[in-house]
Amino acid sequence: MESTFHGVMAFALLASMLLLGSVLRNRIGLFRNSLAPASIIGGMLGFILLSLGLIPGFEAGDFQALTFHFFTLSFMSLCLTGKSKNASLSGGSVVRGGLWLTFIWTISLGLQGVIGYLVIVAYDAVTGSDTSAWLGAIVTHGFTQGPGQALTYGGIWESQYGVENAAQVGMIYASLGFLVAFVIGVPVAKKFIRGGLNANKASNIDGAFKSGFYRPEQAPSGGKMVSHPANLDSLGYHLGLLGIAYLVTYLWLNFIQAQVAGLTLGGINLSVLFSFNMFFVHGLAVCVLMRFCIDRLGLSHRVDDESLKRITGSSVDFMVVGTLMSIQFTVLYELLTPIMLVTLAVTIATLIGCLLLGRLSGTLGRERALTAFGCCCGSTGTGLLLLRMMDADFSTSVPKELAFFNLAIIVTNFHILFFFAPLVPSLGGWTYFLVFGGTALIFLAGIPLLMMRPSTIPHLQAKESCS
Template structure:
């Protein structure tokens, strides 16, 4: 039985580090003041322990897989959650409009990050005399806006098929640094909005519990209701079982489809296990539709699913930070640092500027979009949780629409261009991704005009903060 423990202990390490990181975050004054989540603290500790070789028998690759699957679970559980009652600000701007704003910001970021990352790495080569591929800078857009799974996917293709050395690991490093950047910059931004009461959900405030990291015994909120009798099945086990069923359906679907599309490179990428979360998200949306149509909604507790979503995000962040290989990071530290700092600054300014135009939920969308553009949608959810603790606004549902919309809008870049990027000339690559960025800027006034036609004023952000 000893051979069966390796993967289980890897998960146990994540869980144990999450406990340690959360306790340190609640005990150390500078961590409390920063409001950085315990998952980030845990991930940094885990990365340090692995880099020092203090976790015998385990390496970064053991946690890359866990990061991928927790990322997938976070989305699947979110999409299995039922539609909320009319939410704060939802009457003024529906899920569709908010989702379009998030899609616009994300797509603009995808293009801008690719161009800037490519240019910065080419400039570094020119000034330093090194011979690095500019695509090692461009892959920042897949690490930041798409996360570790997609960065690993494209990086592996570039590395194995086109000889771009260390592309996969550099992508994972950018994804990990994206998580750090999201919280180093995103948390202060969220705190700014909270202090000024600019968030729509007034239940989310910088109270003592928020700062301490743990609720007092007298103020602990409910974590959901039990829908099944424990004599039959525990309610938590029931909800995990629903996700497990969706996972199996998705896996079988991909297993059946892969041989059928094997001759087409683009479809092979789309139906690969690396894009499992897209298919899993769709399966969960369909499952929820069946549940609601058949009158089984009383057998699903949405608050429990929200807890699974939030917990999966926490585990994903820890696992991603522990996926960094210190040797690759050390050898490329200077160019990686330059690209990371510049991309973080540009992404933040862009998300804040466009987010402010999106209506009354502008602060929530700006912070969420910045998080999504610095690692994954899971990061955006973590930052959103600061402004909307119980996910009562429409923004979480906008994220579900957004995750489908960004795939549709970016099919040319993600499925046709990204896999074969090393075959393109410099100007071809820059024209394609730069063109997408410019197209999104053109769409900003068009979306504002459509927004006004629905009776949503651009001044509504200020209306949310009359002071």
């Protein structure tokens, strides 16, 4: 049995780092005032301990698989969660607000990739280095999409197209993205709150927010029991739902891989699109279909959305700490200068873009700007965490807009997420600019349409009346 413990102990180390991070956040004034999440603190602590060789028997690679699966779980549980019903402070149509978030994210996805590619090209020209420009392009999958996609696409680029260290560099960008989101996003949120610029005036940075723990009398409910404990614990029940989704996705990929083996489309190997590296994409679709069936069959009362949110939140926490602990110090050291140059350029462009476009979105523009910045530098969970600072009880319509956004970005970026992203190194520079840069420009050109009054857009007016 001893051989089975290594993976379990890797998970135990992630959990331990999270707990230590929460204690440090609670006890150290610097961490309390910075509002750094326990996952960031614990992840950095784990990275330092691993880099110094103070966790014998473990290395960064031991945490990559766990990071991938926690990322996948976070998205799948999010897609199983029903629609939010709490939105007393409205910024207008949920559809329109969600489209603003969708357009900002889509522009960021294309723009970050182009900027990262060009920065590496310029770096090579100035220094005479031969760093692959694709190690700059993958920044968009680490920043705008997060560690799961960075690991997924980086792994494909590395194994299929020979882009050395693509997965590791993608994970480094994802880690830096999380850090940037909080190092910049938290002070911006504080500034908005102290200036009274947030719509939800009940939201404030109180003692519980700073310490990271609730007082007993303040503790909110974290969900309700669906199944009787004499039959099955409710948490186990909800994990079972995700287990079914995981199993269905696994069986589907096993089946479809045999069908597409050897098939090509335009010279592109279709098996890449149906590899297990793309598990999260197919799992997301399975969970959307499962939730649709649950709702249509009138079984939504058998699913507690708050319990699923706890699973999503916990998965995000484990994903963040795992991302930081998956960084290989040697890769970071060797490519430190180009990585930092790419990160700096992308951060500046993303911050300016989110603040400007968020302001143009009208009422709740600041909430959307901050949420979009979190999503474009980390993940949906990061954006939600930054939004929670300005809208602690989620009484604005932005959380519902964020739910719409999670589905809309799949539609607006279908060609990139499902087709081009896994195949990027085979495209060539100009085709890459055409796909990623062209997508960003098209949606940037569509911003004036979102700024028009709803009454001048009949189909949008109809949607708003339904919202």
